[in-house]
Amino acid sequence: MASDKESSRISGFYKMPVEKRISITSEKAALTTEEERLLGSGGGLGIEEADRMIENVIGTIAYPLGIAANFRINGKDRLVPMAIEEPSVVAAASNMARLMRGDEGIRVTSTDPVMIGQIQVLDIPDIENAMKNIIEAKAELLELANQQDPVLVRFGGGARDIQHRIIQTEAGEMLILHLLVDCRDAMGANTVNTMCETLAPVVNELTGGRVLLRIISNLADKRLVRAECFVKSEDLGGEKIVDDVVAAWAFANADPYRAATHNKGIMNGVVAVALAVAQDHRALEAGAHAYAARDGHYSSLSKWSKDDNGDLVGVLEMPMAVGIVGGVTRTHPTARLALKVMGVSKAAELAEIMAAVGLAQNLGALRALVSEGIQHGHMRLHARNLVVMAGAEGDLIGKAVEALVESGEIRFDKAQEIVKRLKG
Ligand code: MEV
Numbered sequence: 191m192a193s194d195k196e197s198s199r200i201s202g203f204y205k206m207p208v209e210k211r212i213s214i215t216s217e218k219a220a221l222t223t224e225e226e227r228l229l230g231s232g233g234g235l236g237i238e239e240a241d242r243m244i245e246n247v248i249g250t251i252a253y254p255l256g257i258a259a260n261f262r263i264n265g266k267d268r269l270v271p272m273a274i275e276e277p278s279v280v281a282a283a284s285n286m287a288r289l290m291r292g293d294e295g296i297r298v299t300s301t302d303p304v305m306i307g308q309i310q311v312l313d314i315p316d317i318e319n320a321m322k323n324i325i326e327a328k329a330e331l332l333e334l335a336n337q338q339d340p341v342l343v344r345f346g347g348g349a350r351d352i353q354h355r356i357i358q359t360e361a362g363e364m365l366i367l368h369l370l371v372d373c374r375d376a377m378g379a380n381t382v383n384t385m386c387e388t389l390a391p392v393v394n395e396l397t398g399g400r401v402l403l404r405i406i407s408n409l410a411d412k413r414l415v416r417a418e419c420f421v422k423s424e425d426l427g428g429e430k431i432v433d434d435v436v437a438a439w440a441f442a443n444a445d446p447y448r449a450a451t452h453n454k455g456i457m458n459g460v461v462a463v464a465l466a467v468a469q470d471h472r473a474l475e476a477g478a479h480a481y482a483a484r485d486g487h488y489s490s491l492s493k494w495s496k497d498d499n500g501d502l503v504g505v506l507e508m509p510m511a512v513g514i515v516g517g518v519t520r521t522h523p524t525a526r527l528a529l530k531v532m533g534v535s536k537a538a539e540l541a542e543i544m545a546a547v548g549l550a551q552n553l554g555a556l557r558a559l560v561s562e563g564i565q566h567g568h569m570r571l572h573a574r575n576l577v578v579m580a581g582a583e584g585d586l587i588g589k590a591v592e593a594l595v596e597s598g599e600i601r602f603d604k605a606q607e608i609v610k611r612l613k614g
Contacts, residue, residue: 195217195218196218196267197267198218198259198260198261198262198267198268198269198270198287199259199260199267199288199291200214200259200260203257203259203284204281204284208230209230211257212226212229212230213226215229215257215269215531216229218269218531219269219530219531219533221527221530221531225527225530228523228524228527229255229524229527232252233250233252233524234522234523234524234527235250235522235523235524237249237250239521239522239523243518243521253273253274253275253465254273254274254275255271255272255273255466255524255528256271256272256273256274256280257269257270257271257272257280257531258270258271258272258280258283258284258287258547258550259284259287259288260284260285260287260288260291261283261287261295261296261543261546261547261550262287262290262291262294262295262296263295263296263297263298263542263543263546264294264295264296264297264298264542265294265295266295266533267295268532268533268543269531269532270283270463270532270543270547271463271466271467271528271531271532272459272462272463272465272466272547273462273465273466274458274461274462274465276458277567277568277571277572278564278567278568278571279458279459279462279551279554280462281567282550282551282554282555282558282567283459283547283550283551283554285554286421286550286551286553286554286557287546287547287550289421289422289425289426289553290419290420290421290550292420292422293420295419296417296418296419296546296549296550297417297418297419298415298416298417298418298542298543298545298546299415299416299542300413300414300415300416300510300538300541300542300545301412301413301414301415302372302412302413303347303372303373303374303375303378303413303537303538303541304350304370304371304372304373304412304413305370305371305373305377305378305379305382305406305407305410305412305413305511306368306369306370306371306382306406306407306409306410306411306412307368307369307371307382307383307385307386307404307405307406307407308366308367308368308369308386308403308404308405308406308407309366309367309369309386309389309390309393309401309403309404310364310365310366310401310402310403310404311364311365311366311367311393311394311397311399311400311401311402312361312362312364312399312400312401312402313399313400314363314365314397314398314399315398315399316398317356317363317365319398320365320396320397320398320399321354321365323396323397324352324354324367324393324396324397327392327396328351328352330392331349331352331389331392331393332348332349332350332351332352334388334389334392335348335349335369335371335385335388335389336348336349338381338384338385338388339381339384339385342373342374342376342381345374345375346372346374347371347372347373347374347376348371348372349369349370349371349385350370350371350372351369351370352367352368352369352370353367353368353370354366354367354368355368365397365399367389367393368407369382369385369386369389370412371385373413373513373537374515374537375513375514375515375536375537376513376515376516376517376537377469377470377473377511377512377513377516377517377537378406378511378513379406379470379473380516381516382406383404383405383406386404386405386406387404389404390404408473408476408477408480408511409476409477409480409481409484409509410473410477410509410510410511411477411481411484411509413509413510413511413541414507414508414509414510415507415508415509415510415538415541415542415544415545416505416506416507416545417505417506417542417545417546417548417549418503418504418505418506418549419503419504419546419549419550419553420497420501420502420503420504421501421502421504421553422501422502423499423500423501423502426502426557427557427561429496429500431557431560431561432496432500432501432502433496434560434561435494435502435553435556435557435560436494436495436496436502437560438452438494438556438559438560439452439490439492439493439494439556442489442490443489443490443493444489446487446488446489449482449488449489449490450488452490452491452492452552452555452556453478453479453482453490453491455551455552455554455555455556456478456491456492456506456508456548456549456551456552457474457475457478457548458551458555459544459547459548459549459550459551459552460474460478460508460510460544460545460547460548460551461474461475462547463540463543463544463547464512464544466524466525466528467512467514467519467525467528467529467532467534467540468517468518468519468522468525469512469513469517469519470511470517473511474509474510474511474512477508477509477510477511478491478508478509481508481509482508491506491507491508491548492504492505492506492548492549492552493505493506494553494556502553504549504552504553505549506545506548506549506552508545508548510541510542510544510545512537512540512541512544513537514529514534514535514536514537514540515537569595569600570591570595572600573591573594573595573600573605574587574591576594576600576601576602576605577590577591577594577605577608577609579602579605580602580605580606580608580609580610581606581609581613582605582609582612586609586612586613589612590605590608590609590612593608593612594608
C-alpha cells in the first residue's frame with residue numbers, strides 16, 4: 191500500500207488553487223525550490239535553449255501542463271503530467287484511473303525496446319544470391335552497426351538481427367533489409383539511422399544492387415507495450431454501462447470511421463504525456479495508426495469485454511517508441527521535471543505509463559459517449575471561460591458557472607446577463 195506521501199490518490203485536486211496543486215506535486219515528487227518555481231513560470235523553455243533545438247526560432251509556445259491523479263500502475267502510484275490544450279482530457283484520465291486502482295491497479299508489460307531500421311535495395315541482378323550473401327555476412331554487418339554506438343552496446347543494447355523481405359512495388363521488385371536494434375533507454379532514431387547509413391556501402395557490395403533509403407521505421411511493432419485494467423460494474427454505473435462500452439468498442443473494431451476517433455481518444459492520453467516529457471509524438475501517432483491497420487483493416491487499438499461477473503476488462507496493445515536519454519527529454523527543463531514527477535528511470539517505464547493513460551483515456555471517452563455525451567464536460571469548462579470573459583471574479587465564478595450550466599444556454603450573451611445579475 192502506498193504511503194500518503196507516495197499515493198497518487200488526491201481527492202478534490204481539481205478544486206484546489208494552482209499554487210496548492212504545485213505544492214502537493216512538489217511534496218510528492220520531492221522537487222527542489224527551483225523546480226517548483228519553474229512549474230508556475232509558464233513554459234520553462236528559455237529562448238536560447240529553443241534556439242539550440244530547431245532552426246529559425248522566433249519564440250516558444252506554452253501548453254497547459256496538468257497532473258492526472260489516481261494512477262496506480264503495477265502496484266505503484268504515479269502522478270502523471272499531461273500537456274494538452276483540450277479540456278476534459280486530464281479530468282477523464284484521473285476519474286477513470288480512480289476506478290482502476292483495485293489490486294495492483296493497471297497492469298502493464300512491454301517487450302524489449304527493439305526498433306527497426308530499413309534499408310531499401312534496388313536493381314539487384316540476382317536476388318537469391320544477394321540474400322545468401324547478406325545472411326553469410328550477418329555477423330560482420332551487426333558488428334559494423336554496433337561500432338557506431340559503443341555506449342548503447344555497453345548499456346546492453348545494440349544491433350541484434352538483420353531480416354529481409356522481398357516486396358513487389360510499382361517501381362519493381364525490391365529487397366528490404368530490416369536492421370533490428372535494441373535501443374534500451376533511447377528512442378533510437380539517431381542510432382538506427384546512423385547504423386543503416388553505415389551499412390549501405392557494404393550492402394551495395396554484397397547485393398550488387400543500389401541502396402536507396404536508409405531510415406528507421408515508425409511502425410515499431412517490435413517495441414510493444416500492453417496495459418490491462420479491470421473495472422467493477424458498480425463503479426462504472428452498472429452492467430448496462432459495461433454492455434454499452436463493449437458495444438461502443440465493437441463499433442470501433444468493425445468500422446474504420448469510428449476506429450479513427452476511438453484511437454484518437456487513446457492518443458489524447460498518450461500524446462499528452464508524450465508532450466509533457468518532450469517525446470517525438472509524431473512518431474508515436476504514426477506507429478499507433480499503422481499498428482491499428484497491421485492486418486489490412488484499420489481497427490481499434492484497445493479491446494473491451496465483460497467478464498463472468500459482469501465487470502469490465504480492458505486491454506490496450508500498441509507500439510511505444512519513447513526514450514529518456516539522448517533526446518530533448520533531458521535538456522528541456524520542464525520535460526526533465528515531468529519525468530521526475532512520474533518517478534521514471536527507464537524508457538520502458540515511461541512507455542508503460544503512457545499505455546496505462548491511453549487505456550484510461552479510452553474508457554473515459556467511451557463511458558461519457560454511452561451516457562451523457564462528451565459535450566457535458568467540455569461545456570462546463572467553456573462556461574467557466576465565458577463567465578470569466580464576462581467579468582466574473584473570485585467566488586462569483588463558481589456561482590455564475592452553475593447558473594450558466596443550469597440555464598442550458600452556454601453562450602457569451604447569457605454569461606454576461608448572469609454575471610451582471612449576480613454582481614447585483
Ligand atoms: C475527443 O478528443 C476524443 C473522443 O472523440 C474519443 C472517442 O470518440 O472515443 C471523445
